[in-house]
Amino acid sequence: MTQPHTPSPFTDPAAVARYAEGPRRNVPGYDSLLPMVRILLAERVPANGRVLVVGAGGGLELEDMALVHSGWRFDGVDPSQPMLDLAAQRLQSAGVPGDRVALHHGYAQSAPAGPFDGATCLLTFHFVPREERVPMASEIRRRLKPGAPFVAVHLSVADGAGAGGEGGPGERDLWLSRYAAFQVASGVAPEHAARARDKVAAELAVLTPEEDESVLREAGFGDVRMFYMGFAFRGWVACD
Template structure:
């Protein structure tokens, strides 16, 4: 993504195609074979209301994507959102891009197992610049943008916008937490620390070992480009999207729908 040179497109037309863009800042979990094999467990343990997030995302897309529309999926590795949309909307076609080839392979396997025809989905190994020019009727970028460095957010979103038709929707969801003093301004843990602690607590309540959840929280705090909700909305507008509306909040995660200006 962003300023990094895109990988040459590798269009895979097996009976399904692949997910998650592997960015230099993307965790090794998206390249480690054992971690990739366990990927499907992760979102539901880490993201409050994950299945509802998928359903809401496709409902928002369907408000504007026609019955035989074409959808761009940025960060398509793993294939969870591709499978969800493909089964719910049998007339839609998809182009997915992801920097992790193992995650794309996993997506292809998932789609094949779900019975999704290979001629409906094309997967590309690389960043958003690797994706076809479109124009697309809509796009998603779920649980991906927090891996993109702050200075690359706007250029990345511009690349998505350039591939969309006027008025087309973009649905994004990722880590996004407030900054500032803690509740009551008492000098205790800041708001960001509070929400990241709740993020870890949700993982523990979902069956993740305490030490693993604590390590994940610390890595998020130290390594990921987690913006505030206000900053996230600002970068969407700066990239040329309008009608920016928050539709989802799950502890440290937020989701927005926006549209390309006419």
């Protein structure tokens, strides 16, 4: 879920074992987000299409797409081998044939050349340093067929500064506090949610929505549209 020289947060065995709990506790509307991603891809991905999944560790989105679209084939890439192992176990338990999914240990540039009919990068970009965002998005784009959709969802928070900024001073802190409050509402202990909020603020490269859209455009995607917002998370569908 990260680029070279960026430590993966998913190497600790305990964190890997708990991974499947995280998205639903952290991401508002996660169970609806997965079908939305499928719908956006299916608008252009054919029945026998090939989809690239960047940040595939854990296998949640792979399982969701594979069970609904039985003709799609997938290449998933992730820098955490334990997370890829978890994905393989999940897919096997779900009865997804092994010949439909190829898992690759590495980063976006480690993925096969394609060309792919679509791609996703869910809950991943916020682990990637700012200076590596455009190169990573460019690696994904150059593996896509012309007009193929790319769906990205990650932490993206307004800071109230500059043209188009939402709110004013303290806007980012407000949204991160809402992120923590959602965790508490999902059953996370308040002290754990507070630590997670502080960790996000201190360690992750959370851009503004305007910056995130600029990254996609700079990578070569000409049509960039937001389709999802859930407190501190936003999602876009893009194509060239």
